[in-house]
Amino acid sequence: xxxxxxxxxxxxxxxxxxxxxxxxxxxxxxxxxxxxxxxxxxxxxxxxxxxxxxxxxxxxxxxxxxxxxxxxxxxxxxxxxxxxxxxxxxxxxxxxxxxxxxxxxxxxxxxxxxxxxxxxxxxxxxxxxxxxxxxxxxxxxxxxxxx
Numbered sequence: 001x002x003x004x005x006x007x008x009x010x011x012x013x014x015x016x017x018x019x020x021x022x023x024x025x026x027x028x029x030x031x032x033x034x035x036x037x038x039x040x041x042x043x044x045x046x047x048x049x050x051x052x053x054x055x056x057x058x059x060x061x062x063x064x065x066x067x068x069x070x071x072x073x074x075x076x077x078x079x080x081x082x083x084x085x086x087x088x089x090x091x092x093x094x095x096x097x098x099x100x101x102x103x104x105x106x107x108x109x110x111x112x113x114x115x116x117x118x119x120x121x122x123x124x125x126x127x128x129x130x131x132x133x134x135x136x137x138x139x140x141x142x143x144x145x146x147x
């Protein structure tokens with residue numbers, strides 16, 4: 001993230017502005033953020049500056065590699081990070097109230113249990129968000145009362 005992007009994400013507190021930031025990020029990035037093999041799992045921070053739907057809300061100074069492999073709701077579990085630095089107080093205050101929405105957006109990005117079988121959020125060959133992905137975003141906008 002640029003210094004401006006780092007500063008900006010720390011100002012996002014409202015449900016609508018967080019949702020819109022994530023959607024704009026996913027449209028611009030146009031692909032999943034995935035760790036290289038052998039993990040090949042979705043990543044808050046992936047190679048080449050890629051970030052998942054939640055990773056784009058975590059400033060560089062808030063990010064910790066220990067977050068990888070944990071869903072966003074696990075990040076907010078105070079017992080999970082006993083032996084490692086947990087999330088910052090500012091991140092907890094900023095994102096904690098929106099954990100359900102963030103978990104849903106993370107699932108859309110990651111492709112787990114958010115779309116019908118065989119549907120993809122991102123179209124193949126870097127062609128943007130798929131029709132199923134657009135439908136899922138529309139549903140999420142309604143579900144989380146955005147607008």
